[in-house]
Amino acid sequence: MTDQTSQLALRQTPRILSIAGTDPTGGAGIQADLKSIAANGGYGMAVISALVAQNTRGVRSVHTPPVAFLRAQLNAVSDDVTIDAVKIGMLAQLDVITEVRSWLMECRPPVVVLDPVMVATSGDRLLDRSAEQALRDLIPQVDLVTPNVPELAVLLGEHPAATWAEALEQGGRLSARTGVTVLVKGGHLNETSCPDALVNTQGLLSHSVVEVALPRIRTRNTHGTGCSLSSAMATVQARTGDWAQSLVEVKDWLQDALAHADDLEVGQGNGPIHHFHQLFARATAVSTLTAGVR
Template structure:
């Protein structure tokens, strides 16, 4: 049976990140994609100009509408711009969700622009992280969640990973793409299992939406797979989408990935 996967996230008018990237990823990996919008973002490949957060009660109505009608096999949470949204999303998922939840704690866009208000970090840490099957922070996001400086080495990543595990998620996928070197190294830990995932770093400027895409891929692959297998397949998909990204010509800044690299010939 084809999995139904729900994204709860913000928009991207240029189609490379947020719910737009999530829906492309779900489709590319054979899942039926759905989306609840949390914020409307004015951004492009060069940066974020601003965002408007939707009324939390209306976001809750969107979530209710999906779950009351459709079997949901996995949920991916992206941009949660403020504490009120985090509260509503957590409450609705506690009420409705009986499926894996992947939380990508989106806090800063690839351009460096912040995508959340100051009150959101604590709410994400305290309300959403404990509900998650997998969280997928990068090093700056992990630092914000933990209130510490970002890891600069693999040893510091290991210490960060252990601290993140204590926040309550079942699994933590800590993304090490901000570290220098020829390899992009991620660390996965949960359920007594630890794993290092290495991939060769792709020489491209088209990194827009890579975090959204990886988390969405994990969510699309979790129905029918154990977490380590889903994460490995998701990283392989992301690596291939990055390797093919320069086939696209979208924008003057950090372009999007090629989500349909295996389908468009």
């Protein structure tokens, strides 16, 4: 994949399109993407690829609208709005992947981030097995792919990495195979820290591995973390034009979003992260200050 950064006109408020499924509890999918985009300074837009009946405890049902309507949504946005970056999430089926790929070939935004959604946090499957190869074939058309450890293994046809070093090796193999930068994520590993790393074997980064490690936040409320991370990366990259800088900024935001996740008390299972923790903290500080003045 050729680096598209030179075609990117940096904007203070970039226009970000999310193509993904829904989550009626608001913690993952399109709803999480729009929160993540807004929290990181972008203007969010959304095209629905699947309607998902789910909550913090699991997925109950998935309805995939006709691909003709998917394309109508995509065309409605791109015919009118200049898209600075697109985040692609849940695609669910082969024909959906094919349609999104066709649209990308006709209307290629400067930044494309693919979160290869296959399995929900609850363990429920979100991608037909028959569509796995099509998803692999889509990767060379994007700039950044953000698999978790199990998804990285599926994309390579290997066993999941047991250690961070193994995960980085797998990320290198996926980058070499596709020509794309891979964001390797350590959230699924049982380690003290929670590292993430950009891996590129094509010389598109300052180093082949750019790692950012922060302490692991101990919380069960991690629903939608992958969705939120990928949409935040698309947003910040459209502001900075620098993947390494974007990862540092996004990791700092996500760390606090996880640290304050328990404050929300949403659901009885794996609850959502607190996308707007910084905004809430500022509002509380202003309210306290104003009350003190009175």
